[in-house]
Amino acid sequence: MRLKTIHRLVIKAYLGPLVLTFCIVTFVLMMNFVWRYIDELVGKGLDAGIIIELISYATINMIPMGMPLAMLFAAIMTLGNLGENYELLAMKSAGMSLMQILKPLIILVIFMSIGSFFVVNNLVPFANKKMTSIIIDIRRQKKVLEFQDGLFFNGIDENLSIRVEHQDPETGLLNNILIYDNRSTTGNMTTTLAESGYIRLSDDKKFLLLTLYNGDNYQLTRNSNWYTKNGVRHDKFKMQDMTIPMEGFAFQRSDNSGMIGGSQTKNIVELQHDIDSLDIKVAEATSQSYKPLFQDNIFNRDIQVLHLPDSLRKDKTGYVDVALLDSLSKLSVRDREQIWNTAYSNALNSRNAFTFDESSAKNALNQLYRSKNDWHRKLSIPFSVLIFFLIGAPLGAIIRKGGLGTPVVISVAFFVFYYIISLNGEKAAKEGVWSSFAGIWLSSFILTPIAIYLMIKATNDSSLLDTDWYYNKFKLLEEKVAPVWLPIKSRLYPFWQRAKSVIIRKKQR
Secondary structure (H helix, E strand, C coil): CHHHHHHHHHHHHHHHHHHHHHHHHHHHHHHHHHHHHHHHHCCCCCCHHHHHHHHHHHHHHCHHHHHHHHHHHHHHHHHHHHHHCCHHHHHHHCCCCHHHHHHHHHHHHHHHHHHHHHHHHHHHHHHHHHHHHHHHHHHHCCCCCCCCCCCEEEEEECCEEEEEEEECCCCCCEEEEEEEECCCCCCCEEEEEEEEEEEEECCCCCEEEEEEEEEEEEEEECCCCCCCCCEEEEEEEEEEEEEEECCCCCCCCCCCCCCCCCHHHCCHHHHHHHHHHHHHHHHHHHCCCHHHHHHHHHCCCCCCCCCCCHHHCCCCCCCCCHHHHHHHHCCCHHHHHHHHHHHHHHHHHHHHHHHHHHHHHHHHHHHHHHHHHHHHHHHHHHHHHHHHHHHHHHHHHHHCCCCCCHHHHHHHHHHHHHHHHHHHHHHHHHCCCCCHHHHHHHHHHHHHHHHHHHHHHHHCCCCCCCHHHHHHHHHHHHHHHHHHHHHHHHHHHHHHHHHHHHHHHHHHC
16 A cells, blocks of 8 residues: 555656656747748748647657657656655655666556557658648748838739839738739730729638729730731729739648658558568669670670670680771771761760669668668657656656756756767668668667666665765875875976976066
């Protein structure tokens, strides 16, 4: 009964900081996403529902990065609070070891780690695909009407330019309007001048509504016959209403699944299928060489006239073919030029074909590396969740300080260390220098011994971060070294004084 009560206390003390830190970390990462796409979201009149949906999918994509940091932060804060309030000391005084205290949290974190695998494997690819689809639709949408005084606005159509001298910010009234309309397929251009008016989009954003006052219309009519002069038509108006069909201003959802096929949008089963296919493709591409290229493309038809290069000859004796030279000498200049042009054309086409095959092989190899990296990442992230907890829990028990001060500093330092190692390992795996297993799991291989070491130190109540302990150790070391160091110091002291006096005299000069 006592153990169950203490376990409930520990779990309750851990869940609160976990939720809090996860929300803080997710919010910070979300700000990075917002600042990244702020230019594409502003000025398009998007509905709040579209923005909330986009941010929701982006938040799900931040889980793989935010969950390990939240685990580390919450573990340090929880154990630090228990140690600072002497609750951890009371539990140990009752005969409980650190492992017994952490047992319910370890079980909870194991289940959360397993759950994070399903999130990374199933939910994150789905959210990534949806988020990318929304971003593509937003990029297709044009911005709303934004007239700047004295500047032409071409955001409606590339063949429609509107210039406004001044716009009243309160009423929206436009003064001195100039419109160039060159959208006619016959080449006719219409120029409209108006003293004032209103230009706005319809509610469904499918039409441009213009209401102009006191103006002139000039229409230039172009004739197809060169001998017929072009005509100009001039009309005056006091008020004119125009409705122009527009496209691209209304946000339209489309099916972009065919355009989204990256490895980040696939689960581990789909990635394994891609890896198997890419392995075969890369093996076939890399097995090609220059020898079949020369034999099949360059020398396949002119083998009687042209001679194989020395590197492709089976018989290396007799490099000079007298009969071949004699036959070439009897040909006319025109025939020789034709043979040369044919050989040059075949060589050029063969080089282009090989360059294309080589680039295709490189692209397939890069896709293979990315697929393997994402395959291993789906397993390494849940493992890192567990590792970060096993680092944070003993650290919190050792430092015995809660709050948002010391835990934040230590958590950020460890996470930056982990992030740098992960980036370097992923870069090496992406370039093919290391295998995907070594590159993606490098950070876990480095942090696992650190977690074991910290757990051992915390279990044995080690003063790992106690400055007084290090100061006392330094004093003991100084006392042991003093019998050897003091005689050396006494002998070197006169030389040091002489060198010091020489330096002082040189400075005075």
